[in-house]
Structures are given as structure tokens and as C-alpha cells.
Amino acid sequence: MQCYICGSAAPIRVMSLGDQPPSDAFLRPEDLNKPEAKYPLDLFFCETCSLVQLGFAVDPDVLFRDYVYNTGTNNSLRANFKALVEGIIPRFGLAKGDFVIDVGSNDGTLLENYIPHGINVLGIDPSSSTSLAKERGIPTFVDYFNEETAKKVLAEYGKAKVITGTNVFAHVVELDSFMRGIVELLDEKGVFISENGYVVDMVEGLQYDSIYHEHLRYYSVTALAALFERFDMEMIDIERIPSHGGSIRVYAAKKHSFPVSESVAALLSMEKEKGYTHKEAYLKFAKDVADTRTKLCEIISSLKRDGARIVGIGAPAKGNTLLNYCGLDAKIIDYLAEKSELKIGRYSPGMHIPVVDEARLFEEQPEAAILLSWNLAEELKKKLREKGYRGTFIVPNPVPRLLPD
Numbered sequence: 001m002q003c004y005i006c007g008s009a010a011p012i013r014v015m016s017l018g019d020q021p022p023s024d025a026f027l028r029p030e031d032l033n034k035p036e037a038k039y040p041l042d043l044f045f046c047e048t049c050s051l052v053q054l055g056f057a058v059d060p061d062v063l064f065r066d067y068v069y070n071t072g073t074n075n076s077l078r079a080n081f082k083a084l085v086e087g088i089i090p091r092f093g094l095a096k097g098d099f100v101i102d103v104g105s106n107d108g109t110l111l112e113n114y115i116p117h118g119i120n121v122l123g124i125d126p127s128s129s130t131s132l133a134k135e136r137g138i139p140t141f142v143d144y145f146n147e148e149t150a151k152k153v154l155a156e157y158g159k160a161k162v163i164t165g166t167n168v169f170a171h172v173v174e175l176d177s178f179m180r181g182i183v184e185l186l187d188e189k190g191v192f193i194s195e196n197g198y199v200v201d202m203v204e205g206l207q208y209d210s211i212y213h214e215h216l217r218y219y220s221v222t223a224l225a226a227l228f229e230r231f232d233m234e235m236i237d238i239e240r241i242p243s244h245g246g247s248i249r250v251y252a253a254k255k256h257s258f259p260v261s262e263s264v265a266a267l268l269s270m271e272k273e274k275g276y277t278h279k280e281a282y283l284k285f286a287k288d289v290a291d292t293r294t295k296l297c298e299i300i301s302s303l304k305r306d307g308a309r310i311v312g313i314g315a316p317a318k319g320n321t322l323l324n325y326c327g328l329d330a331k332i333i334d335y336l337a338e339k340s341e342l343k344i345g346r347y348s349p350g351m352h353i354p355v356v357d358e359a360r361l362f363e364e365q366p367e368a369a370i371l372l373s374w375n376l377a378e379e380l381k382k383k384l385r386e387k388g389y390r391g392t393f394i395v396p397n398p399v400p401r402l403l404p405d
Contacts, residue, residue, distance in 0.1 A: 003046040011044035015286035021349035023212040023317035051223040085113035104168025108133030150181030201246025206398035209318040237261040245375035296400035308367035312336040319372030
């Protein structure tokens with residue numbers, strides 16, 4: 001294997017979560033007795049450019065063609081995207097008739113915020129979720145984004161003032177082709193804005209459940225600086241945002257197009273001072289994650305000994321990393337309570353826990369519920385209490401605990 005950014009042939013393995021199925025590969029009932037594909041979920045660190053990455057890339061068609069996640073079902077993301085667009089328009093002087101692109105556009109939730117301003121939009125995404133965007137009248141190019149796709153879009157639409165890629169930039173297998181596509185499509189004074197989980201937040205928050213096969217890379221600002229340099233681009237500003245337990249919103253442009261904010265140098269300096277440019281930080285992370293798993297399993301074992309029924313709240317992709325790593329199967333977790341019709345009636349990958357309509361939670365009142373979107377613990381607790389759930393909430397990360405009433 002090679003480093004995705006610098007090509008080094010010697011990244012160091014710092015952590016293993018074992019062999020796991022793709023985290024969004026929910027099973028239909030008729031698939032339960034069929035062989036289930038599992039792939040290594042191992043984390044590697046590049047000592048040359050500081051990139052943290054997976055050692056194995058699953059075929060993107062396996063991960064994304066039949067995709068059971070819709071952005072629009074996540075209220076926090078909807079709010080995040082609305083605020084992002086409302087900030088982009090005045091900051092970069094977007095006007096009626098300008099052209100913007102969203103890569104990994106899913107159901108068009110981000111792009112719909114441009115429509116009232118008369119800005120021309122295009123989504124690019126290979127997944128089945130694009131059918132929802134098309135139903136809402138959002139132009140969408142159904143394919144992976146790469147250099148070839150960029151040339152087709154350029155010929156039909158021209159260059160873009162803004163290209164966004166929220167929670168997709170870490171998913172791309174052919175990273176160099178993706179970057180060449182960005183350079184091809186971006187206006188000379190255009191901006192590429194990406195949002196990705198921040199490796200510093202992942203480590204400090206013990207967010208091992210954000211590691212799954214869709215996420216091939218776990219970016220630091222140090223690693224991104226090396227990547228953009230190779231394509232004659234530079235980061236002009238960086239914001240730390242709360243999405244997905246802690247992310248970075250990175251504004252990048254062709255070199256010398258914009259002044260560079262002090263935020264870039266500040267984060268580069270912080271990463272160096274805290275040791276994120278050395279493997280030891282990630283080896284310690286691996287040890288702390290193993291300790292967290294032990295603590296969570298102790299809490300769940302204690303509840304089960306007392307006769308508690310335990311269910312999961314939601315069926316997010318990150319939850320499946322946690323369930324598989326901790327060995328929490330259908331004998332331990334009765335079901336996962338969900339609102340997404342795309343997941344209800346299916347079974348979780350690996351652990352084969354049934355996914356049911358959330359209404360069952362309130363009807364049956366199981367004694368305990370594990371919050372798999374634990375980064376939204378307080379928000380979820382409030383909503384579920386208002387709907388009538390009376391049981392105990394388990395928060396699995398970063399410190400496994402029972403939420404007090």
C-alpha cells in the first residue's frame with residue numbers, strides 16, 4: 001500500500017478494528033443466510049506527510065451505488081448546510097446566474113439553499129440517493145467525481161465559482177484524479193470548500209466509530225497542506241465545526257488567489273505541538289479505544305445481568321463500527337429504532353440486529369437504549385423524553401456512561 005497523498009510506500013499500522021462489513025451495507029431479510037463480505041479496518045500513519053488512512057479500499061460500487069443514507073434526514077446537517085451557503089454567498093460575492101457544484105450531493109439538501117438566490121447548481125454523486133434530488137428539481141450528474149467527469153461537466157456547464165465537498169473528500173479512492181478534476185472545473189478566483197472529520201477531534205474524543213470503509217482518510221491540516229501543494233493550491237481559511245463530532249471546513253483556492261487566514265498557520269502549529277505529526281499519538285489512541293470498549297461492555301453486561309432489555313437508537317454508519325468492534329449482536333441489542341424508511345425492515349451489517357420503526361421504542365419501553373449517534377446525546381435524550389421514552393440512556397463514547405435524568 002501507498003500513502004494517498006505523498007506516495008510513501010511505508011505507512012505504519014497504528015490500529016486495527018478487525019475485519020468488518022461495510023457500515024452502510026444493511027441486509028434484507030433474504031440476505032441473512034448468505035455469505036457477508038468483510039474487509040480489514042486497519043488504520044495507518046504516514047511519517048512523511050502525517051496522513052492517517054485505511055490500509056484497504058473497498059470497491060466504491062459496493063459502498064455507494066445502493067446507498068441507504070439521505071442527508072435530509074439529519075437536522076443538524078441541514079442546519080449546517082444552510083449556514084454554510086448563507087456564508088458563502090456574501091463572502092465570495094455570488095450573484096444570480098453564477099454556477100456552483102456540490103460533489104457528493106446525495107439528495108440535494110445543500111444545493112437547495114442556493115435556489116432562492118437564483119444561483120445555478122449542479123450535484124455530482126453516484127448513489128441511488130440522487131433520485132430524491134432529481135425529484136426535487138435539482139440538476140444532478142449521476143457518477144463519481146474525477147478528472148473525466150470534470151471535463152464532461154466543464155464542456156456542458158463551464159467553470160464553477162464554488163465547489164463544495166462535504167463529507168466526501170475522504171471517501172475518494174482516486175484522490176489525484178479527484179484533485180485534477182477540481183483544478184479543471186474551478187474558476188481562477190473560485191473556491192473549493194471541503195468538510196471532513198478532523199483527525200484531532202477523532203483522537204481526542206475517542207471517536208473510533210468514525211472509522212469505517214467509506215472514510216479512507218482522516219485528515220489533519222498538516223496532511224492537507226501537503227496535498228494541496230501538489231496541485232498548486234493552498235488553504236486560505238479553516239474553521240473547526242461541530243458536525244460529526246468535530247470537523248474542519250477548509251477553504252482552498254489556486255495559489256495567490258486570496259489572502260491566507262491566520263487560522264491555517266495556527267492549526268499547523270497546534271498539530272505539531274500536540275504530537276499529531278508523530279505515530280505515538282495514534283498508538284496511544286488505539287490503546288485508549290481498547291480501554292473504552294472494555295468499559296462499555298462492562299456497563300452493558302451489568303444491565304443484562306439485571307434483566308434489562310437493551311436497544312439501539314438510530315442506525316448510523318458509525319454505529320455499526322462500534323457494534324461490530326464491541327461484539328454487540330442481536331442477542332444483546334434487541335433492535336435498532338430508526339426513522340429512515342430506507343433502513344427500516346433491514347438488518348445491521350455484521351451483527352444482524354433488526355432495524356425497526358422508532359414507534360416500537362415508545363410502545364415497548366425497553367429498560368435501556370444505547371445512543372449510537374452519541375455526539376448528539378443531549379439533543380436525542382430531550383427529543384425522546386418528549387416523545388415518551390422512559391428508559392435509561394447509554395452513551396458509548398468518549399467515556400461510556402449512563403446519562404443521568
